[in-house]
Amino acid sequence: MSSLSSIRIATAADSALILAFIQGLAEYEKLADQVVATEQTLLDSLFGEKPAAEVVIAEYAGEPAGFALFFHNYSTFLAQPGLYLEDLFVLPAFRGKGLGKLLLSYLAKLAVERNCGRFEWSVLDWNQPAIDFYQAQGANVMNDWRITRVTGEKLQALAAKYSELT
DSSP: OOTTEEEEEOOGGGHHHHHHHHHHHHHHTTOGGGOOOOHHHHHHHHHSSSOSOEEEEEEETTEEEEEEEEEEEEETTTTEEEEEEEEEEEOGGGTTSSHHHHHHHHHHHHHHHTTOSEEEEOOOTTOHHHHHHHHHTTOOOOTTOOOOOOOHHHHHHHHHHHHHHO
16 A cells, blocks of 8 residues: 555544535436535534544545545344445545555454444445455455335335324
8 A cells, every 4th residue: 555545534624525525426326416415414414413424534645535434333133333334435536546445444444443243335236346346355245135215205204104003
């Protein structure tokens, strides 16, 4: 790894930078129209009274070059916390310099230090370069699992059913 590369913990002052990374990732994933995050919502949710996630910034030669956003989940089977990587993104100009490996290995080290039984994340099925990269780092792509999600009006409707059932 290059001595030019480093990882630092993000601070509230990084909210605009984090938003820029999120927008870059969304553009890469062809999902830019789905980003509703703002500097303020990131500031509130990541650095407020009860942070929902953590962020680390990868730097190359002192320049912000990428980020990883992660949080803890829990495995009932292991009876241990896990580390879930929500997003990992390296700016195109900095790809091929080992920053993705640096971010993943940093988070794996953090998971071990925090006694996590798992370190996991999702990858889009069309993103073969990312799949290949993750597999090269030792990850298993779990083809037999599917992500299930409820959002927006459907989330509101499902929540409303609770009062109907009680």
